[in-house]
Amino acid sequence: MLAKFIQKLRKKHNLTQEYLASALGISRPTYMQIERGERELTITEAEKLASIFGIPFEDFRRAKDSSITVEIKKEKLKPKSEKQEIRISVPQKNLEKFKEVLLYVLSKVGGKPNVGEAVLYKLLYFIDFDFYEKFEEQFIGATYIKNHYGPTPVEFKIVIDDMIKNGEVVKVEGKYFNYLQRKYLALRRPNLDILSGREIEHIDDVLARLSDKNAKEMEIYSHEDIPWKTAEDGKPLSYESVFYRNEPYSVRNYEDEL
């Protein structure tokens, strides 16, 4: 049945209930009801899960139909007032990691003239997706949306605002050639205890490869990557699709394994 199917996928991807609940914008107990078959999925929830798991939405329908005949719950009409705006919640643990990665990246390359917000987004994207390809594990595990200029981490705004408030980074607006550029500078050292040696090495590797590209070059570069190409506009990029990457994007040597 669908509930078990979702649970299996979650475990296969090493994700927590907390993480998926926040990705769906619901509380953990509510998410639990889904895994226990006590609550139906809304269409948009099913779509989100499908994209997180990197499987076609159709597979959910099939898993569902193989049980009995119950309709996927109709999307409830939102209560008229405020509540409308999209809520993005970040699990505490990932937030810590996001912060430290950000500080680490900023402390290493934040001072480079080419590294503004746009380049930062893409560096984070490659850090996350390359890590997933190499180790089949989530690193920061941020959600990257397909935007006109490239992959955009949806959690970025929340995290950076929080950090500015706490005096951990400062925002600087300036010009880079003729473009308005938004830069961030780290005000404290990253806490390296949060990151493993393997993770730091991985970030260093990505930075060495990509941190000298400017926003335009990064944009062009990221637009040829498979996860980008296979995503729909405005929708999250699928982590699973990294396994369909080809040269020069692939960061894993598949022949060595087996």
Added chain:
DNA sequence: TTCAAAGGTCTTGCTACTAG
């Protein structure tokens, strides 16, 4: 063995609906 994180359950409060 201890502690933090994840999983599981109970209770509370809100909203929408209905009968008077």
Added chain:
DNA sequence: CTAGTAGCAAGACCTTTGAA
């Protein structure tokens, strides 16, 4: 229009698990 109620979601709390 109001009081009663059913259903749902979230917070609070408890238990289990696993890493150090």
